[in-house]
Amino acid sequence: MRAQTAVSRQPATFRSYDPRLEPIAAKVLAQERLDFNDGLSLYGSSDVLAVGWLANHVRERLHGDVTYFNVNRHINPTNVCVAACKLCAFGRKKGDPAGYTMALEEAWETAASGYSEAVTEFHIVGGLHPDLPLEYFLDLVRGLKERFPQVHIKAFTMVEVAYLARRAKLTIEQTLKKLRDAGVDSMPGGGAEIFAARVRSIICDHKIDGEEWLETARLAHKLGFRSNATMLYGHIENDEDRVDHLLKLRALQDETGGFQTFIPLAFHPENTALDHLPVTTGLTDIRQIAVSRLLLDNFAHIKAYWQMLTPKIAQIALRFGADDLDGTVIEEKIYHDAGATTPQGMTRKELCRLITEAGRVPVERDTLYHAVTRTEDSFIVAV
Numbered sequence: 398m399r400a401q402t403a404v405s406r407q408p409a410t411f412r413s414y415d416p417r418l419e420p421i422a423a424k425v426l427a428q429e430r431l432d433f434n435d436g437l438s439l440y441g442s443s444d445v446l447a448v449g450w451l452a453n454h455v456r457e458r459l460h461g462d463v464t465y466f467n468v469n470r471h472i473n474p475t476n477v478c479v480a481a482c483k484l485c486a487f488g489r490k491k492g493d494p495a496g497y498t499m500a501l502e503e504a505w506e507t508a509a510s511g512y513s514e515a516v517t518e519f520h521i522v523g524g525l526h527p528d529l530p531l532e533y534f535l536d537l538v539r540g541l542k543e544r545f546p547q548v549h550i551k552a553f554t555m556v557e558v559a560y561l562a563r564r565a566k567l568t569i570e571q572t573l574k575k576l577r578d579a580g581v582d583s584m585p586g587g588g589a590e591i592f593a594a595r596v597r598s599i600i601c602d603h604k605i606d607g608e609e610w611l612e613t614a615r616l617a618h619k620l621g622f623r624s625n626a627t628m629l630y631g632h633i634e635n636d637e638d639r640v641d642h643l644l645k646l647r648a649l650q651d652e653t654g655g656f657q658t659f660i661p662l663a664f665h666p667e668n669t670a671l672d673h674l675p676v677t678t679g680l681t682d683i684r685q686i687a688v689s690r691l692l693l694d695n696f697a698h699i700k701a702y703w704q705m706l707t708p709k710i711a712q713i714a715l716r717f718g719a720d721d722l723d724g725t726v727i728e729e730k731i732y733h734d735a736g737a738t739t740p741q742g743m744t745r746k747e748l749c750r751l752i753t754e755a756g757r758v759p760v761e762r763d764t765l766y767h768a769v770t771r772t773e774d775s776f777i778v779a780v
């Protein structure tokens with residue numbers, strides 16, 4: 398993909414009042430890999446603009462001004478969940494009146510509503526339901542493929558895959574193959590949270606541990622799935638935990654090359670068991686985008702997920718290392734249950750305006766980052 402003329406590029410000279418950033422800048426400009434201590438210095442520096450300059454340098458080297466978005470719809474088939482993660486405001490115990498589970502027909506109908514925006518991706522995640530068998534999810538995916546054969550199905554986090562495998566008494570590999578045969582095309586990045594065991598045992602004690610998350614992603618990549626990766630920040634983790642998380646993802650990416658996009662997710666405390674924690678600030682969010690871009694030198698894309706960051710911060714992130722805004726995201730639930738005040742969806746036009754006003758060039762993509770060209774009545778050729 399070629400960027401348009403680089404009228405919006407930054408000046409070529411790095412400057413910082415923080416001497417700790419000088420050796421890091423030298424490495425970044427020479428395209429050398431940053432290490433653990435560099436990561437700590439990037440988190441610790443008060444010169445966030447200089448950190449952002451470096452991240453933007455890498456972003457423009459990789460993508461020029463191109464900024465990706467897609468037209469997607471979220472489907473959350475159930476919020477019933479055996480886990481009781483302190484970080485989560487979405488999950489409900491079985492029997493809770495606020496719990497829901499969609500009948501298959503209902504899930505397919507949900508997929509169809511909003512389809513006029515010519516959705517190219519269904520993003521499907523949900524709770525770890527104690528009774529729904531693997532067959533329910535296979536039927537769900539098969540039914541979607543039958544009805545919407547051209548829509549890419551990005552479904553089930555590594556946590557869900559591991560849980561489905563355990564319940565079906567299958568190996569992870571067998572489960573992944575069944576999901577693939579049913580029509581799952583790729584996998585979203587959720588459930589990674591923070592890999593550090595100390596933090597994980599507090600915020601999401603009931604989930605698979607970090608090693609299992611990474612192993613499930615490894616197996617998925619070996620079977621040919623592409624997936625994303627996330628990191629939940631802004632709760633009880635420290636800078637070491639964040640750097641550790643990013644470097645573990647980088648090491649796996651060196652091995653498999655299967656990750657497409659990294660998405661830092663800011664913790665939203667409202668309605669969670671951690672609601673005494675403050676929400677993240679704008680600079681923390683922006684710095685997280687920048688550090689991710691700099692440490693994850695083998696990830697093609699860094700996503701500023703506007704639903705979580707707010708459109709305003711996500712727009713600024715486009716000049717701090719991010720090259721992707723995610724999508725129209727019709728009907729987001731997980732963040733809105735945790736108090737997000739952003740709209741539950743945005744139109745293509747609104748996304749393009751955010752990108753253009755940041756001096757970038759909007760490119761609609763499909764899930765695998767092929768450019769999407771639309772005809773007059775809105776369907777779609779991926780090239």
Ligand code: V47
Binds near residue numbers: 554723
């Ligand atoms: O795994 C849950 C996080 C994730 C809260 O792959 C919370 O393209 C903040 O993974 N505050 C789900 N975060 C969302 C996700 C995602 C989003 C957009 C794009 C992609 C992609 C993936 O949301 C969960 C968890 O890490 N989460 N509760 C909360 N209270």
